[in-house]
Amino acid sequence: MFKALRSRNFKLFFYGQSVSVIGTWLQKTAVSWMVYSITGSVFLLGLTTFLSMIPSLFLAPLAGSIIGRYNRHKSMMILQSLAMLQAGALALLIYLKIYNITFILILSLIQGIINAFDMTCRQTMMVDIVDNKEDLPNAVALNSTLTNFARIAGPALAGIILHQYGEDICFIGNFLSYIPVLISLALMKIQPYTKATNKLRMLDDFIEGLDYVKKENQMAKMLLMLTCSSLFVISFNTLMPVFAKDIFNGNAQTFSWFESAAGIGSIISAIYLANLKSSSNIDNIMIGASILLGASIVILALSNSLALTLICMVLSGIGMMGQTSSINIYIQTKSTSHMRSRSISYYMMAYQGMIPVGSLIIGYISHSLGVRTTVAIQGVICLISVVVYLYYKNLKSTEELETCPVRYKN
Structure with missing residues (x-):
């Protein structure tokens, strides 16, 4: 399971990130809870998520072109430093008790712009x-x-800190968590990078990348599946503060249970994927995970039991991680070296870029249909998307079979 840790650079990356990502979830949980507590608005809750992720939809192609041409190691250090400054600005704002929703939304947008480049760089740097x-x-x-x-760990810790000490400690904790990352990046020994000689041509690169994905038929279908899931399904998480506070009459700690339950499921799924000996069966894993995700969301929407809801969150975490990571693994292993950064940028567009659009749509629709009905519809859409995917997969297989020459035995 841990064979990749034999690589010194990956080991440094892994240990540095182990602190930073906990800080990220501290901040994410605190922002969601604080925005909903201050405003009581599901729309503003969705808007905050929207602004922190929407830049990936528009900037991911640019990020893919740029990251593929420059030193990814140095780019990662610059991006992590910028993320630390953003976290520090938010921590200072809350420490001074300036609960201005406009400032919070602006800083969320800045975070999204940084993440659009950071996530593409992070995934591409794996190789x-x-x-x-x-x-x-x-x-x-x-x-x-x-x-x-x-x-x-992040939401669980955030629930305790929010309840005992206040949200400013969560934001300060995230700011400090970037220090181990920058140290680990500085200690890495990366082979000299050969800078690309051709000029940056964003439109040409974008078209070339699209043509490549179209030719890779399986990759295109997986990305469409991920786009549908990110736009209409995964955004159900945006409504979890409403489930915690209004449906189950809970507090910040109750909300952290929901996040942690989904995290447990995601870890189970990730451990399973880490133990795979081969990625040849990754398509079937993606299909099974998508079915589990859709079914668990439907049950969650109908549940009146906190225990059953938490179980559904675990199952949704398994399904969500199984779906997104299997697609990521497929792209990482099947893309050619000169197209990897652009392929990953399309993955980031389909995943990170579409989730905020979905969050905004779901936040608006829930006003009209109600939270439970909205989440149930999301689960049904997920199951329908699996049926459509299987239909076109089988249709393609049938066409290939019909075009194959028939061999007769004597």
Whole structure:
């Protein structure tokens, strides 16, 4: 399970990130709870998520073109330093008790712009810091495991801190968590980078990347599946503060239970993926995970039991991580070296870029249909998307079979 840690650079990356991602979830949980507590608005709650993620939709293609041309190691250090400054500004704002929703929204947008480049750089850099390329799927899965362990520890810790000390400690904690990351990046020894000689042509690069994805038929179908899920399904998480506070009459700690439960499920899924000996069956894993995600969301929407709801959150975490990580692994392992950064940028567009649009739509629709009905519809959409995916997959297989020459035995 831990074979990718044999690579020194990946080990440094892994240990540095183990602190930083907990800080990220501290801040994310605190922002969600604080915005809803201050405003009582589901729309503003969705808008905050929207602004922190929407830049990926528009900037990911640019990020893919730029990251593929410059030193990814140095780019990562610059981006992490900028993220630390953003976290510090938010921490100072809350420490001074300036609960201005406009400032919070602006800082969320700045965070989203940084993340649009950071996430593309982080994923593309995997191939540079893993010595044995056969360990690349394991590295992707371990990174997902780490992220989702933080998804358990971060909200759980945030629930305690919010209840006992206040939100300013959460934001200060996130600011300080960037220090280990910058140290680990500084200690890495990356082979000299050969700078690209061709000029940056964003439109040409974008078209070339689209043509490549179209030719890689399986990759295109997976990205469409992820786009549908990010736009209409995964955004159900945006409504979890409403479930915690209004439906189950809970507090910040109750909300942290929901986040942690989903994190437990994600870790289970990531551990399973990390132990895969081969990525040849990754398509079937994606299909099974998508079915589990849709079914668990439907049950969650109908549940009146806190225990059952938490179980559904665990199952949704398994499904969500299984779906997104299996697609990520497929792209990382199947993309050619000169197209990897652009392929990953399309992954970031389909995943990170579409979630905020979905969050905004879901926040608006829930006003009209109610939270439970909205979440139930999201689960049904997920299941329908699996049916559509299987239909076109089988249709393609049938066409290939019909075009194959028939061989007769004597």
